[in-house]
Amino acid sequence: MPSHPVSADVQYRLATPDDAERLLDVIYDAYVTIRELELKWPAAHADLEQIRDNIAKNECYVLEADGVIAATLTLSKEPLVRWDSDLPFVKWFAVHPEYQGSGIGTKLLNWVEEAIICDKLGASALTLATAEKHPWLLAMYERKGYERIRSVDHGNGDGTMHLLRKVVNPELFEADLLAKKGHVEAQQLT
Template structure:
């Protein structure tokens, strides 16, 4: 198996159905993440504008994927920090820890090493039955829960590597969310 950054949009043909299959369980729960219905063209555009990573099996089959939305891109995350998105595991490989592996690899080998950022964020549906606790098990902490227009309540989580440098980021939403970080998840949900 190998981790790699996607450099060619041709992989969109393989990545699109993986995203649809991986997010199908969420759709059954009534949670519709954008990745659940993307087109091949959407995935090509995403790869061109957003660093996208995969974990491949020895035969080139994509096992897991995630991407990193950059604060200075056309599709930034909610805060002035890199934001993980499109976290998905091929259903044929689920329940084996591959989402954890790709998240940890991307955070260590790209977000921290290449971007030298003091923190990274990730989001999920606040009422998802397992994703919030999964991200928390990876060291992410809930910093905000907000109602999305025409969508589910979103939970935003952060993993901070350098608290001082994170506090210096000039982003009003981040500063407000961090000031409330001491609130419990339950109080954020209320």
Template sequence: MQFKKIENADVAEKLTSLLHQAYAADVRLGIHFAASSVTVENVRKHIESTPTFILEDDDGTIVATTSVRLPWSDNPSPFGLPHLGWVATNPDYQQQGFSKQIISWVVTNYVKPELYTPAVTIGTAADHPWLLSFYKSLGFKVIDITQKPNAPRAAYLISIFDEHRTRLIDDAYLQKTLSKQGLSTY
């Protein structure tokens, strides 16, 4: 198995298929993340504009994936921080810890050393039966739950690496939600 950053959109079809397969379980629960029906063209655009990572087995099968939405991109996070998205595991490899591995690898090998960020966020459906507790088990803490039109309630979580630097981020929504949760204050 090998972790790697996708350098071009050659794997867009394989990644689209993985996303559709992985998010099908959520659709069956009545939770419709955009990744569950994303098009190959939109995956290509995503790869070109958003750092996207995969865990690939020896025969080239994509086992797991996640991407890092950047605050300055066309699809920024809700906060002034990098935001993990499109966390997905190939259904043939689920329940083996691969989502945990790719999240940990991306944070340790890209988010912290390359972006020098003091924290990272992730989001999920607030009412998802297992994802919220899964992200909490990785050390993420809920900072906000919101309701957007025509969407499931969203839960936003944060993993803070440097509280002092996180308090210095000039993002009113971030500071308000951190303060409200007692995680950080000015």
């Protein structure tokens, strides 16, 4: 049970540099298990400068509950060289422990999927990655409709990492697949 009851007064917005200290607290406190598992995830070990850098280089979204940042999720603007995917990638998803179990994280994730990925970007799907050795993250994302599309062990001690995808616009996703298939077939003919 969350230690903070969550009222209906929630707001979604982009983070600003002024939010960096609170975001450091949210991410650091939320990523305790990640550090205990000795995963090398940058967010789990971020300092204030890395938080500011994330805000400046990416789209870092926050959910405020009663005026307090309770959760955050970043839409990466950096190329996904290691995953070879052209779909939007979200990372640094964290819910402050005082709000965990309240549904705040699901609200933020759903809002980003709908308002940002689907409506703003017009994308058919999004991706995220998580570690197999985390005790509950993989199952949680799969319950939320994400499916495993690629697995790899980068050899850095994190073990098997899974790239997951969630289709947020099925019609557009099918059209994208058909267009890619047609493009590949056309290239094979030349």
